[in-house]
Amino acid sequence: MIENLAIVGATGAVGQEACKILAQRGLEFGRLKLLASRRSAGKRISVRGRDIAVEVLSEASFDGVDYAIFSAGGGQSRKFAPVAVEAGCVVIDNSSTFRMDAEVPLVVPEINPGDLKTHRGIIANPNCSTIVMNVAVWPLHQINPVRRIVVSTYQAASGAGAVAMEELRSQTADYLAGREIKPEVFPHPIAFNLFSHNTPIDEGGYNTEERKMIDETRKIFHEPDMAITATCIRVPVLRAHSESVNLTFERPMTPDVVRKILTGAPGIEVVDDVAANRFPMPIDASGRDEVLVGRIRQDASQPDGRGIELFLSGDQLRKGAALNAIQILERLTS
Amino acid sequence: MIENLAIVGATGAVGQEACKILAQRGLEFGRLKLLASRRSAGKRISVRGRDIAVEVLSEASFDGVDYAIFSAGGGQSRKFAPVAVEAGCVVIDNSSTFRMDAEVPLVVPEINPGDLKTHRGIIANPNCSTIVMNVAVWPLHQINPVRRIVVSTYQAASGAGAVAMEELRSQTADYLAGREIKPEVFPHPIAFNLFSHNTPIDEGGYNTEERKMIDETRKIFHEPDMAITATCIRVPVLRAHSESVNLTFERPMTPDVVRKILTGAPGIEVVDDVAANRFPMPIDASGRDEVLVGRIRQDASQPDGRGIELFLSGDQLRKGAALNAIQILERLTS
Numbered sequence: 159m160i161e162n163l164a165i166v167g168a169t170g171a172v173g174q175e176a177c178k179i180l181a182q183r184g185l186e187f188g189r190l191k192l193l194a195s196r197r198s199a200g201k202r203i204s205v206r207g208r209d210i211a212v213e214v215l216s217e218a219s220f221d222g223v224d225y226a227i228f229s230a231g232g233g234q235s236r237k238f239a240p241v242a243v244e245a246g247c248v249v250i251d252n253s254s255t256f257r258m259d260a261e262v263p264l265v266v267p268e269i270n271p272g273d274l275k276t277h278r279g280i281i282a283n284p285n286c287s288t289i290v291m292n293v294a295v296w297p298l299h300q301i302n303p304v305r306r307i308v309v310s311t312y313q314a315a316s317g318a319g320a321v322a323m324e325e326l327r328s329q330t331a332d333y334l335a336g337r338e339i340k341p342e343v344f345p346h347p348i349a350f351n352l353f354s355h356n357t358p359i360d361e362g363g364y365n366t367e368e369r370k371m372i373d374e375t376r377k378i379f380h381e382p383d384m385a386i387t388a389t390c391i392r393v394p395v396l397r398a399h400s401e402s403v404n405l406t407f408e409r410p411m412t413p414d415v416v417r418k419i420l421t422g423a424p425g426i427e428v429v430d431d432v433a434a435n436r437f438p439m440p441i442d443a444s445g446r447d448e449v450l451v452g453r454i455r456q457d458a459s460q461p462d463g464r465g466i467e468l469f470l471s472g473d474q475l476r477k478g479a480a481l482n483a484i485q486i487l488e489r490l491t492s
Numbered sequence: 493m494i495e496n497l498a499i500v501g502a503t504g505a506v507g508q509e510a511c512k513i514l515a516q517r518g519l520e521f522g523r524l525k526l527l528a529s530r531r532s533a534g535k536r537i538s539v540r541g542r543d544i545a546v547e548v549l550s551e552a553s554f555d556g557v558d559y560a561i562f563s564a565g566g567g568q569s570r571k572f573a574p575v576a577v578e579a580g581c582v583v584i585d586n587s588s589t590f591r592m593d594a595e596v597p598l599v600v601p602e603i604n605p606g607d608l609k610t611h612r613g614i615i616a617n618p619n620c621s622t623i624v625m626n627v628a629v630w631p632l633h634q635i636n637p638v639r640r641i642v643v644s645t646y647q648a649a650s651g652a653g654a655v656a657m658e659e660l661r662s663q664t665a666d667y668l669a670g671r672e673i674k675p676e677v678f679p680h681p682i683a684f685n686l687f688s689h690n691t692p693i694d695e696g697g698y699n700t701e702e703r704k705m706i707d708e709t710r711k712i713f714h715e716p717d718m719a720i721t722a723t724c725i726r727v728p729v730l731r732a733h734s735e736s737v738n739l740t741f742e743r744p745m746t747p748d749v750v751r752k753i754l755t756g757a758p759g760i761e762v763v764d765d766v767a768a769n770r771f772p773m774p775i776d777a778s779g780r781d782e783v784l785v786g787r788i789r790q791d792a793s794q795p796d797g798r799g800i801e802l803f804l805s806g807d808q809l810r811k812g813a814a815l816n817a818i819q820i821l822e823r824l825t826s
Contacts, residue, residue: 306793307793308642308738308791308793310644310723310736312646312686312725312727326684327668330664330668331668334661334664334665334668345769346770346773347775350660350728350729350730350774350775351729351773351774351775352646352727352729352734352773352774353771353773354769354771354772354786354787354803356769358769359766359769362789362790362792363747363766363787363788363789363790363801364789364792372792385792385793385794385795386792386793387738387791387792387793387794387799387801389644389736389738389787389801389803391646391734391736391803393646393686393727393728394684394727394728394729395684395685395686395728396684400686400725402644402723402725402736404642404721404723404738413697432693432697435679435688435690435692435693436680437687437688438688439680439685439686439687440684440685440686441681441684441685452688453688453697453723454697455696455697455698456696456697457642457721458696458698458706458719458720458721459640459641459642459719459720459721460719460721461719465721467697467721467723469688469723469725
């Protein structure tokens with residue numbers, strides 16, 4: 159049984175998903191505190207049959223709380239995670255704030271659960287695009303080391319929160335009705351459009367999302383020099399991220415071996431039905447715990463047989479965020 | 493002045509775009525025959541102020557016709573292109589039927605206009621995804637040979653025709669209204685979803701669209717062994733294709749050199765505004781003749797400096813189909 163638990167950002171897309179997953183997985187816990195900004199205070203949310211009032215996040219929120227899942231943005235994490243740790247609470251933080259901190263473990267439970275042991279109060283939950291790619295690549299990397307990854311993403315609106323999902327819906331309705339489009343959450347129209355992930359671009363030319371995929375994968379895999387390049391694109395999909403992944407292995411690799419390794423690998427479902435032309439799709443991945451992997455094929459551009467292509471879809475809100483955080487919680491308390 | 497011209501498949505998405513482009517480019521021509529199936533016969537279309545009745549495509553359609561742009565699907569091309577050639581007509585065929593035929597030139601006018609000289613009555617217009625990638629890669633390849641291409645596409649509904657664009661619109665409206673989704677044109681839901689291009693998959697694991705990008709690029713570039721791998725994905729966008737392109741050059745290459753080469757290259761507009769986070773987007777490429785290219789950056793996964801990443805968007809109906817065909821027509825008649 160988990161002791162007293164808090165969810166910070168309980169009314170957001172990830173916080174709401176975390177409440178659902180707590181119920182679905184039948185986790186036992188003592189008190190559950192739902193914390194959010196003043197705007198959401200007083201709102202009532204039902205979790206496992208308990209009707210809980212949302213409280214305003216404050217410095218006093220963490221007294222007597224054993225574990226807290228933070229999902230209220232980097233600013234709140236920076237401000238309140240140290241306060242929570244000071245109060246004796248273990249923080250699982252969904253923001254990027256502490257991820258690259260050498261003293262903070264960055265964990266995907268299927269990959270590096272051992273890193274949890276080194277925590278000093280804060281454990282970072284990786285970026286969503288990183289997690290869904292990593293659960294698919296890691297089992298292969300164990301058998302035949304991956305020497306290079308070239309990934310292009312197809313990222314859902316949910317990665318920018320519930321307001322972004324609502325913008326996709328309402329803006330699309332406006333477009334279809336011939337009404338004027340007014341982007342508010344995203345800087346560009348998202349209805350029937352796509353665009354480069356709207357995070358700042360560093361001097362190397364990569365945006366922050368791409369840099370996360372590179373740096374976080376290296377940290378999670380304990381491969382500080384792994385060759386990775388990423389192109390992150392936002393697409394008009396509601397809640398699952400898809401990724402086209404090109405891999406170069408140390409030794410020759412075949413699609414059959416890849417299929418065999420991934421079939422039954424933790425957190426993976428192989429969806430690779432050539433006859434029916436059925437492969438991973440975001441609508442199938444949405445609401446699912448598993449990352450769907452398919453289009454497994456030899457990369458014809460690497461004649462030495464070391465290249466494999468994959469296409470995958472994973473629920474950004476579940477394995478990409480809330481589920482991974484709760485799996486970390488389960489590991490910590492089991 | 494172009495002599496008598498026919499457009500086969502005049503009521504389809506590409507045929508309609510061809511009619512528009514004829515007017516926009518101010519092309520002079522003698523008689524214009526608009527040909528389509530029996531279903532569309534009698535429909536009237538205005539081209540450059542002339543009101544033209546659509547005629548039923550038949551074996552007699554090409555008497556006295558000098559040039560015909562075919563865009564009515566592979567079956568009609570296979571059946572009627574030889575008939576047209578027999579009648580003395582030069583065919584520019586938008587289907588894949590003759591593209592890999594050794595006796596049929598496959599032409600992107602910015603790249604291999606010289607190949608037009610070898611035609612024996614049929615000239616093939618390349619696949620849309622291939623064209624938009626090739627106009628961006630070719631100018632670079634001239635300066636520093638491209639040794640490997642890894643491309644992932646974000647393909648619009650228009651590639652499957654006007655009915656597919658309508659399905660995207662109506663299905664999205666159904667979804668938003670909570671009505672049941674009934675895919676008809678595409679095998680999977682397209683509203684707020686994406687999926688692997690629904691063409692047959694060969695024994696190498698590539699689908700037909702991907703194989704076209706590989707084989708056609710090699711033919712157009714006269715590089716029969718170029719290393720290319722492609723992942724083709726359909727996304728809920730109306731009419732411009734986007735592509736994430738990872739390149740390996742023979743020698744080290746820098747983003748500055750790439751930007752310099754592409755700025756002013758024929759058929760290209762560089763859209764690479766890091767400060768404003770503005771890069772190629774399908775809504776900006778739609779209706780445009782130029783392929784928009786941006787996110788030009790060094791590929792950090794190739795430490796020898798030979799890697800470059802690009803992201804591009806090009807109008808599938810224009811440069812990807814009708815415009816390229818009309819540019820071929822212009823070259824043939826100039």
